[in-house]
Amino acid sequence: MRSKLMTHGLEKAPHRSLMFATGLTREEMARPLVGICNAANEIIPGHVHLDAITRAVKDGVRMAGGTPMEFPTIGVCDGLAMNHEGMKFSLPSRELIADSIEIMATAHPFDALVLVTNCDKIVPGMLMAMLRLNIPAIIVSGGPMLAGSHKGKTADLITVFEGVGKVSRGDMSEAELGELETSACPSCGSCSGMFTANSMNCLSEAIGLALPGNGTIPAVTSARIRLAKQAGMQVMELLAKNIRPRDIVTKKSVANAVTVDMALGCSTNTVLHLPAVFAEAGLDLTLDIFDEISRTTPNLCHLSPAGPHHLEDLDRAGGIPGVMAELSSQGLLQLDALTVTGKTLGENLDALDARVTDDEVIRPMGDPYSVEGGIAILHGNLAPDGCVVKQSAVAPEMMQRTGTARVFESEEDAVSAILGGRIQAGDVVVIRNEGPKGGPGMREMLTPTSAIAGMGLGKDVALITDGRFSGGTRGAAIGHVSPEAYEGGPIGLVKDGDQIKVDIPGRSLELLVSPEELAKRQQNWKPLEKEVTSPFLRRYRRHASSAAKGAVFDR
Template identity: 70%
Template sequence: MRSKTMTGGIEKAPHRSLLYALGLSRDELDRPLIGVANSANEIVPGHVHLDTIAKAVKDGIRNAGGVPMEFPAIAVCDGLAMNHEGMRMSLPSREVIADSVEIMATAHPFDALVLIPNCDKCVPGMLMAMLRLDIPAVLVSGGPMMVGRHKGENADLISVFEAVGKVKRGEMDEEELEDLTASACPGCGSCSGMFTANSMNCLSETIGLALPGNGTIPAVTADRIRLAKQAGTQVMELLKNNITPRTIVTEKSVRNAVAMDMALGGSSNTVLHLPAVFHEAGLDINLDIFDELSRTTPNLCRLSPAGPHPIQDLNAAGGVPAVMAELAKKDLLHLDALTVTGRTVGENLEALKAASRNPEVIRPIENPYAPEGGIAILKGNIAPEGAVVKQSAVVDSMRVHSGPARVFDSEEEATTAILSGKINPGDIVVIRYEGPKGGPGMREMLTPTSSIAGMGLGGEVALITDGRFSGGTRGAAIGHISPEAAEGGPIALIEEGDEIAINLPERSLELKVDEATLETRRAAWEPRQRELKSSFLKRYREHVRSAAYGARLDDSSSS
């Protein structure tokens, strides 16, 4: 056992003394020691209940003969960090989470791990740590929040973001806004919709590193507790059979994850996280695989914000396995890929008798919502290395669009202009110097995109940025433009009033300015950096790579 390097032999008597101080018995020191990384805190709604999940995990470990040893991990709430300096910390927290789990599991050599994340950066951070450490491990999330209700209709966090614009234009009064605010998020769990947290929790199933049900079983149900207990039991089976994350994660897992992302219409943030996760397994992927599989994988789900269905509807319709079963009908998945159940994807689907129970929530593959996947990769003279759009959330009238650039060098400037009524139908809002280095931290632009929707311009105004978007963003929102402005990317050369042409079917994003003019602007361009007080963000800015490579840290700054 790996833990014997810490507990075995005469020379490790001092180590055992410290473990006895925890209340462990001699018998327990002879059993496998299982690390339980718990990201519970009293700040994030998706994490406030994770002590309950951790207790169930530990019960499962003990029932199977292991000794659970819990340790903490941080987690940022993107909703609470939105539209202020705190959002600069969100994406960088992914690296800190991965590093901290690696530190704890190396300093204290556990035999196996169960990792308990839920919200946005915690899920990919823990997946990265699993693959980096490559010891038997299972991920089990805290589950999605139930959908809220307001005036007899579904409501979620995005409803509140968009309602701010409605108040500004006189369509809603402040009292109703506060009523909506109090009812949109009814309790614990990751926000109800195919936003980033739920996208990544669903894809964790597809990759094979989480048990079936991980992405969709609601946080408040007994089924979620049972799933957590099962995860604790199952990690002992993985340890017994020496099944590690890198045994599971192969090229087949990569293709399965990206195909499912397209079928589900996942958050555009998955295009940042999946490359960073798979890099830890030595599987470097770029944006091309997303575009390739988007063209061949139909979009089967229109979950909030792309459609009316919350995550609980997906769970009731059969969850991720039911979506996988539809894709399998057209041979769009590798059914022989291994998973943490100890069985293959195909064997899991057969055991679960996976099938859609609601053809509106999970469309039959013969009648998809769209023939292409939910995400598209655009390229052109604005984004030579690529840009990302959640095309399943773009109205048909904006799939091909040209308009004048309205240029802003920060999120705050753009938001002020939008809510002040200074943006007109047909405009293309450009927000730059918000990329991984330029931000730094690549903030989410949910406030400006929600403001555009709330001002009634969601079907008439596009937004492009070298920043990123919340999974809750809808509309013609194109992000991750690479290279970013801070590195002298072409987005830095756009001027007010320039014509920009967007064409999703052709996957193009073009600045209609001749090359000679661009060369003149390029010669005059001067690098700029935001002044930072944070030493952490200064280090991050120095080492972070382009969004086209998952905004991961370069190898010189990570272990």
């Protein structure tokens, strides 16, 4: 056992003395020591209940003969950090989370790990740490929030964001928006649509590093507590069999994760997080792989923001096992991939008798929402290294469109123009210098996309950025444009009035300006140097890779 490095032998008497000081007994020290990373805090709605989830995990570990030892990590609520300086710290926090867990589990050599998570950057940060450390480990989430209700219709956080635009347009009163604020998010848990947190929790199942049900069992149910206990017990089984994360995460898991991603219509942030996660296992996940799998995988689910359903509906309809059963019926999954159950994916589906119980929430393969997956990768002279769009949430009218560029150097300036009525049908809003280095930090931009929808322009205006979008974004929102403006990408050369052609089915994003004119503009181009007072963000700017490579720290 790794833990013997600090519990066994004559020379470890001082170590044992320190452990006695924590209240441990000799009997507890003699058992496998299981690190329990608890991401609970009193800020994030998805994390306020994680102490209860963690207690259940610890109960499971003890029932199976281990000694749980809890430690914390940080977490940023993307919703609360949105549309101000705080969002610059959200994506970079992923690297700090992975690093902090590596530090804790190496300085204190646990025999195994259970990582208790829920929201946006915490999930991929924990997955990265699991693969980096490569000791028996399992991840368990706190589960999704229930959907809210307003005027007889379901509501969620995105309904509130879009309500701001409706108030600006005069379609909703501030009093009604105030009522909506109190009803859209009715419980703890990760926000109720197929946003980034739920996307990554669902994909943790598909990768094989979480138990079935991890992505969809609602946060407020007793089933979620039982799942946490099962995770605690199961990590002891993984330890007994010496099954490690890199035994599970192989090229087969890469293919399965991206296939389920496309079927679900997940957040575009998965295109940042999955490459970062798999890189820790030495596996390369390129934008081309996303696009290849998208072209052959039908989109089976339209959860908010793409459609009316929420995670509780997906859970009731069969959950991720139901989606995977439907995909496997046409041979689209690698069923012999190993999972944290100790069994293969195919064995798990058989044991669960996995099936779809509502074919409107999970469409059959023969009647999908669309024949292609939820995400498309575009290339062209505006994005030579690629960019990403959640095509399952784009109105048909915007799948192919040529429009007039309206250029902004920051999210705040763009939001002011949108809510001020200065953006018209046929415009293409370009927000640049918001990439990993240019931001720095690559902010999510749910506010401008929601403002476009709320102003009634969702079928008439596209938004293009070297920044990124929330999983709650809908509309022709094209992000991760690479290279970014700060590094000399063509998006930095766009001028007001230029024509931009968007062709999502053709996978193309073109700036309709001659090569000669672009060369002339390039000669006069200089990077926009925003003042960066944070030492951490200055470090991130120096070390962050392109969005096309997951915006990970260089190695």
